[in-house]
Amino acid sequence: MSHHLVECREVSFTYPDGTPALRDISFRITHGEAVAVIGANGAGKSTLLLHLAGVLLPQSGTVRVGDVLVDSSHLDEVRRTVGFVFQNPDDQLFMPTVFEDVAFGPRNLGIPEDQLENRVLEALRSVGADHVRDRAPYHLSGGEKRAVSIATVLALQPKILVLDEPAANLDPVNRRKVIRLLTQFSHTRILATHDLDLALDVCDRVLILHQGRITADGNAETILRDENILRQNGLELPLRFQGPMLPKD
Numbered sequence: 001m002s003h004h005l006v007e008c009r010e011v012s013f014t015y016p017d018g019t020p021a022l023r024d025i026s027f028r029i030t031h032g033e034a035v036a037v038i039g040a041n042g043a044g045k046s047t048l049l050l051h052l053a054g055v056l057l058p059q060s061g062t063v064r065v066g067d068v069l070v071d072s073s074h075l076d077e078v079r080r081t082v083g084f085v086f087q088n089p090d091d092q093l094f095m096p097t098v099f100e101d102v103a104f105g106p107r108n109l110g111i112p113e114d115q116l117e118n119r120v121l122e123a124l125r126s127v128g129a130d131h132v133r134d135r136a137p138y139h140l141s142g143g144e145k146r147a148v149s150i151a152t153v154l155a156l157q158p159k160i161l162v163l164d165e166p167a168a169n170l171d172p173v174n175r176r177k178v179i180r181l182l183t184q185f186s187h188t189r190i191l192a193t194h195d196l197d198l199a200l201d202v203c204d205r206v207l208i209l210h211q212g213r214i215t216a217d218g219n220a221e222t223i224l225r226d227e228n229i230l231r232q233n234g235l236e237l238p239l240r241f242q243g244p245m246l247p248k249d
């Protein structure tokens with residue numbers, strides 16, 4: 001069964017203004033894996049994730065999600081399978097209240113109204129955002145928006161979760177909540193993150209992107225302890241491997 005497989009084969013993508021963002025990307029992620037995509041700013045992480053969700057389509061090469069080729073004729077299927085959390089919550093939230101935003105997707109899938117409230121509250125609770133259910137999303141803080149945008153996707157109960165910077169702007173308590181949630185999610189998880197400690201807590205595998213190419217793909221702990229590989233790719237060791245910050249004199 002290749003049901004929950006995510007696969008890129010020789011994927012390249014250049015933005016319309018001529019900026020090359022992905023060059024010859026190939027990998028295969030199987031069911032239940034948790035994979036962190038890391039790399040410096042501009043490395044291509046968001047562009048790659050947008051391809052996995054069918055928001056962008058490859059200019060060359062192929063992307064497969066489960067048994068489905070990601071192309072313009074299969075976008076409904078891809079979006080039912082892949083829950084995608086955008087880097088910028090303002091791209092995700094558009095309804096007048098948080099509740100309506102989280103209810104929007106499940107309602108579209110035909111979830112009966114009497115189950116809807118539970119589904120929405122459960123999703124909001126799991127990211128610590130149930131207290132903002134009646135607020136307007138555009139008035140929330142950055143961290144609250146991030147939590148709600150994750151809830152909009154969890155409420156759809158997707159088979160594959162793809163998250164772009166899921167912990168950005170979260171306070172330590174809610175960051176830990178998101179880590180716990182991602183650790184408990186039993187299906188495939190793919191996340192782009194600058195937070196290498198989170199990558200270490202959640203992921204078994206790491207892909208490093210550098211200038212649109214994959215420069216490392218392997219065991220998370222091995223890669224995240226390798227100061228040379230990290231440095232060559234514009235990254236630093238996770239905080240927990242950096243040792244105490246001692247005064248120099």
Ligand SMILES: Nc1ncnc2c1ncn2[C@@H]1O[C@H](COP(=O)(O)OP(=O)(O)O)[C@@H](O)[C@H]1O
Pocket residue numbers: 015016017019020021039040041042043044045046047048
């Ligand atoms: N809409 C866009 N138009 C033109 N270039 C873009 C656009 N979005 C991103 N880029 C460029 O593509 C490259 C990869 O960007 P991105 O995927 O956002 O990287 P990351 O998420 O790793 O920071 C960068 O050089 C960035 O400037």
Ligand SMILES: [Mg+2]
Pocket residue numbers: 045046047087164192
């Ligand atoms: Mg990005």
